[in-house]
Amino acid sequence: MLHIEDLQVKLGDKEILKHIDLEINPGETHILFGPNGSGKTSLLMTIMGYPQYKVTGGKIFFKGEDITHMPVNERAKMGIGMSYQRPPTIHGVRTRQMVEICAKNKVDPEALAAELNCSEFLERDINAGFSGGEIKRSELLQLTAQDSDLLLFDEPESGVDLENIVLIGNTISHLLQRDFKIDPEKTQKERLKERTKMGLIITHTGFILDYLTADKGQVLYNGVLVCASNPREIFRTISKVGYEECIRCAI
Amino acid sequence: MRNLDEKALTAKEKKAKLGPDVDISSYGSETVSHDYVENLVSLSESDKARMILAGVDAHEKERSGTFIQKDTAVIHSRSKQEGLEVMSIKEALEKYDWLEEYYWNLVSVETDKYTSLAQLDLQNGYFIRSLPGSKVTNPVQSCLYLAKENLSQNVHNIIIAEEDSELHIITGCATSEHLQRALHVGISEFYVKKNAKLSFTMIHNWSEQVMVRPRSVGRVEEGGLFLNNYICMKPVKSLQMYPTTHLVGKGAVSRFYSLLVGSPGGEIDVGGRVLLEAEETRAEIVSRAITNGGKIIARGDLIGEIPGIKAHLECRGLILNGGNIHAIPELQGNIDGVEMSHEAAVGKIAQEEILYLMSRGLSEDEATSTIVRGFLSVDIPGLPPGLKAEIDRAVEQSDKEVM
Structure with missing residues (x-):
């Protein structure tokens, strides 16, 4: 479980997250909404442990352990993984190598890449000249190989063409153990009980909600979590009247 | 030959344009004899280990020939393949009268005091030639090995890829484990004839107090390809070279790739220059430099003389642990219609x-x-997989020391 308590974060001199309380229980997926610059990416980066996001107050617990000041790689080892919106290009490091690093050589990169429509850039330098869609697929490829327990997605559907949006939606759904399947051995209720993966997904378009069920929606506004409610309900409100209503709620 | 000596004498005191001046008189150049070695496996373990780092396979597996000179003595030289000649330059000059036409033809003996030294006090060097039409796909390995303390090793090499032939050479220069101070002066002249392909991969393993002054020039004829790879990742006191290639025939191509690692107290000044003198010629110079506290000057110079030529220069530097990198990319287009570009980045x-x-x-x-290894792993088109593996191994080795 992820448990965030009164988290305050500064980036440079600017206070960007203010008194955040958030709890994601095993098996839960939350959708994070918010206008540009509200601090959504900052929240994900802080959970991942990026040092430029300085925690000035509050705590982050994961699986019962205080990870507030834990380095990025140790968080990764504990089971936190992230799909980036704009990951860096690393020349000379191939996508295949990234998959091997993520999976600690436990998966066959080729087979996995074929599943996720990534075969054509497996031998290319990671993110070098990738299209928007290729970046997202490559991020999902790495996350799948990493097999994390808490998955952070920063706008996984932005820049993805229609052809691949289904693939991306279904892959995320699968990663979060949310794909729909009738299992002769288990009832839906039993399957639900066994769901352990946690997700926190930033979305602008809400398209992702067409492919994925989610338990909760959160609205981040100006560094403050102002609302926690049904994600579809939040999305409908934002689609109709924008974030105006969220401000009204916050006041 | 006497004429060459006269010319050489005029340059005896002539300082090089680049790089710190070397006091040649402080080094010895006496003959250091070593026994000829029939089987490379019988070399001492420590010599073998140092040579392996420079790409020499003692079992000569997947090698078409070998040339090894230790100090001033040629200790092994043979060709395993028909259509390939491997011998010492002195032997070759005796055997072939026509070789005089090639000797000091591309590199001028009056260039500086180092070329002068290589003429006046030549110890030996190698002659490697692929005969017309022969495809020597396994590389020839050569090694110029320095073991004698305070020696000035002066060599002259000539490489000829005759028409329609293919030749790959991996050449290492290395020093014995305990050697401290020495000077290496190496003249190399490369002839790539019509439609021939030559790849020359040089891996250098010097030691902290060694001064290195190679002087090399290549000439590529119509349809020829010259791939020149240079790898220097071990400490060296001072290394200065600026290999030059003339593309003189239609469609000739030259690529120069260098991987450099600079260590504290060391100074590396390496460039590549290509003159595109014929139509449809192409050139590429790519350099990757990492410093751990040393000084690196990475030069590149492309000179376009004919419309329609294409050339690109890429120079990237990474400062890991102090030191400095000075990238000096130069482009000279001397006529309308050339297409030349460069990119340089240091960070x-x-x-x-x-x-x-x-x-x-x-x-x-x-x-x-992982990032450093990626930085150094440049894809070199046209290089046989075996040589690619040697380069990867050199990178892998240095990686441990860089960290």
């Missing part, structure tokens, strides 16, 4: 890249070394 490893890898589970050190 540090981006924190963002390290964190990205850390978020995939690598420690900070592992992430750094």
Whole structure:
């Protein structure tokens, strides 16, 4: 479980997250909404442990352990993984190598890449000249190989063409153990009980909600979590009247 | 030959344009004899280990020939393949009268005091030639090995890829484990004839107090390809070279790739120059430099003389641990219709890249070394897989020391 308590974060001199309380229980997926610059990416980066996001107050617990000041790689080892919106290009490091690093050589990169429509850039330098869609697929490829327990997605559907949006939606759904399947051995209720993966997904378009069920929606506004409610309900409100209503709620 | 001596004498005191001046008189150049070695496996373990680092396979597996000179003595020289000649330059000059036409033809003996030294006090060097039409796909290995303390090793090499032939050479220069101070002067002249392909991969393993002054020039005829790879990742006191290639025939191509690692107290000044003198010629110069506290000057110079030529220069530097990198890319287009470009970047490893890898589970050190290895792994088109593997191994080796 992820448990965030009164988290305050500064980036440079600017206070960007203010008194955040958030709890994601095993098996839960939350959708994070918010206008540009509200601090959504900052929240994900802080959970991942990026040092430029300085925690000035509050705590982050994961699986019962205080990870507030834990380095990025140790968080990764504990089971936190992230799909980036704009990951860096690393020349000379191939996508295949990234998959091997993520999976600690436990998966066959080729087979996995074929599943996720990534075969054509497996031998290319990671993110070098990738299209928007290729970046997202490559991020999902790495996350799948990493097999994390808490998955952070920063706008996984932005820049993805229609052809691949289904693939991306279904892959995320699968990663979060949310794909729909009738299992002769288990009832839906039993399957639900066994769901352990946690997700926190930033979305602008809400398209992702067409492919994925989610338990909760959160609205981040100006560094403050102002609302926690049904994600579809939040999305409908934002689609109709924008974030105006969220401000009204916050006041 | 006497004429050459006269010319050489005029340049005896002539300082080189680049690089710190070397006091040649402080080095000895006496003959250091070593026994000829029939079987390379019988070399001492420590010599073998040093040579392996420079790409020499003692079992000569997947090698078409071998030339090894230790100090001033040629200790092994043979060709395993028909259509390939491997011998010492002195032997070759005796055997072939026509070789005089090639000797000091591309490199001018009056260039500086080092070329002068290589003429007046020549010890030996190699002659490697692929005969017309022969495809020597396994590389020839050569090694110029320095073991004698305070020696000035002066060599002259001539490489000829005759018409329609293919030749790959991996050449290492190395020093014995305990050697401290020495000077290496090497003249190399490369002739790539019509439609021939030559790849020349040089791996240098010097030691902290060694001065190195190679002087090399290549000439590529119509349809020819000259791939020149240079790798120097071990400490060296001072290395200065500026190999030059003339593309003189239609469609000739030259690529020069260099991987350099600078160590504290060392100074590396390496460039590449290509003159595009015929139609449809292409040139590419790519350099990757990393410093751990040493000084590196990475030069590149492309000169376009004919419309329609294409040339690109790429120079990237990474400062890991102090030191400095000075990238000097130059382009000279001397006529309408040339297409030339360069990109240069000097910087540090981006924190963002390290964190990205850390978020995939690598420690900070592992992430750094993965990025460094990636930085040094340039794809060199046209290189046989075996040579690619040798380069990867050199990178892998240095990686441990860089960290």
